[in-house]
Amino acid sequence: MxxxxxxxxxxxxxxxxxxRGAKNFVSKAMVASLLGETASELSNVPVIRDVDVVADLLRLHGVTVDHERASGVLHLDPSDVESAHVADIDAYAGSSRIPILFCGPLLHRLGEAFIPDLGGCRIGDRPIDYHLDILRRFGAVVDKTAGGIHIKAPAGLTGTKIELPYPSVGATEQTLLSAVRARGVTELRNAAIEPEITDLIAVLQKMGAIISVDTDRTIRIEGVDRLEGYRHTSLxxxxxxxxxxxxxxxxxxxxxxxxxxxxxxxxxxxxxxxxxxxxxxxxxxxxxxxxxxxxxxxxxxxxxxxxxxxxxxxxxxxxxxxxxxxxxxxxxxxxxxxxxxxxxxxxxxxxxxxxxxxxxxxxxxxxxxxxxxxxxxxxxxxxxxxxxxxxxxxxxxxxxxxxxxxxxxxxxxxxxxxxxxxxxxxxxxxxxxxxxxxx
The missing domain is CATH 3.65.10.10 (Enolpyruvate transferase domain)
Structure with missing residues (x-):
């Protein structure tokens, strides 16, 4: 002060x-890099605090992150993804709600994820219940503790049918990031269709995902076994x-x-x-x-x-x-x-x-x-x-x-x-x- x-x-x-690139897209594209088996490159990335927070969280999980700030190019290599210490995640994520979106990719890569207490702007309730319910629908086990939420999926995630009560951007992103490597087909009804969502779908398709979007806000995702890295320029x-x-x-x-x-x-x-x-x-x-x-x-x-x-x-x-x-x-x-x-x-x-x-x-x-x-x-x-x-x-x-x-x-x-x-x-x-x- x-x-x-x-x-x-x-x-x-x-x-x-x-x-430069949209804050509400860039951070999600960075998380999506966790799903790939090879390195990704994201261009038109702004130098803002939210990008730094996500970069730090990715590094905690073993991702190599190199941000060329002048050119706006971000290199992300998830070859050595690993579990991060709970205290470290909490320390880096205190001012951001982005860790909730790490869950799907980490469950695919490691079989487990942890969410600390979430921060973010105080503009409304913005509950994470949608996110946790979605993860449960995919077969994840959610364990709430005093320090945060532990999520496990030892048997992997399985495609499911989801209808959102409201076309939430965050819940749509959670579904996409969880469904692309889940077994079988996922159908999401009443999905958000913001431009940032469309750009995230474009990134996932470049990685090898199979995603279709209908005019009635229905998104269908056919799960695949493997995704590669991407090269993409942010909207x-x-x-x-x-x-x-x-x-x-x-x-x-x-x-x-x-x-x-x-x-x-x-x-x-x-x-x-x-x-x-x-x-x-x-x-x-x-x-x-x-x-x-x-x-x-x-x-x-x-x-x-x-x-x-x-x-x-x-x-x-x-x-x-x-x-x-x-x-x-x-x-x-x-x-x-x-x-x-x-x-x-x-x-x-x-x-x-x-x-x-x-x-x-x-x-x-x-x-x-x-x-x-x-x-x-x-x-x-x-x-x-x-x-x-x-x-x-x-x-x-x-x-x-x-x-x-x-x-x-x-x-x-x-x-x-x-x-x-x-x-x-x-x-x-x-x-x-x-x-x-x-x-």
Missing amino acids: SEFLTVEGGTPLTGEITV ADRIEAGSWASAALVTGGDVFVRGATQPEMMTFLNTFRKVGGAFDIRDDGIRFWHPGGDLQSIVLETDVHPGFMTDWQQPLVVALTQAKGLSIVHETVYENRFGFTEALRGMGATIQVYRECLGGLDCRFGRRNFLHSAVVSGRTPLRAADIVVPDLRGGFSHLIAALAAEGTSRVHGISIINRGYEDFQGKLEALSARAALTN
Whole structure:
């Protein structure tokens, strides 16, 4: 807490930055390398804390990891996979939920796995019950202890039929990573179909997996005895691209996001245009800017892909504080994602949160006492404040608010932002932001 970012607001962000591979894909592709009998190579890898955490966990299990940070190329050799000490796993994984996805690959390679207490952003319950139930369906034995969860599969994993109550990204990834080397066929219904899932399927297919995806969210996996390593280039991080787009909009700026791609961002681009933002899609990226005039209020509902991504919601809410009229935002993916609005209200924003489902159909959080809808009244000038970063996406949203606010803000806990935004301080400098790290 002694280190903070001093941000002098009121300066439009202008210039060019580059986004590399998607945080929500790269870490899963790294885990997938455990399934191969030979080395893998992953390109377009960002230098972020989550990549370092997964790399350390892989090394604990005997994987040789070499990250060429400048070029963004990651080499992973799982030839000597072995069990890791429980204390070491706990020490490295305290701030990440990724160890749960190690289970399937480790059960295939070693016959056992261990999960410590899991961390991650506090944006909702995000239970691991889906994951444990999935592993049990494959034939794994789950033993919960005070220090964590021990999982064994001495007879190996067997294909099964699974229907998710909700198209969870994590549960879909767990199923894929467990099914590709399981005996027989696995059928997964109500699966997540996010672009990051599609890219993971592409990686697994390159390794030798047999996976088909139907239009009704059904994925079928035919288990194989052996997988090889892969060579793959990660898709761009659509969350980071959307975050910088919102920053350009709320500061009245003009930012070219090199590496951003249209197909994965179509839903965001439609909403960005409705609010009043402008963009230009090029072969090597997307330019986002505020064209002048008033921003417009909207009714927005987050949803699983191809809906509006929940991770785009928080940065865009900051922009909506500068839009004319009442905007309604209904969060249907995480039940506790409006906690970040408290700091925005302290900066002068007019935001009210409600338990009711506003602006659309009832969702699974309706009548369950969760504050999962928000009404944003604009336009309201933002004032500088002392801010403590609550979580990754909320933290970047607070940073955007500080950049737009009148006066000088102090943003504490910025190390959390490093989990998912590569060199964000360097990018702020490239965009002429007046921000400096202070002890």
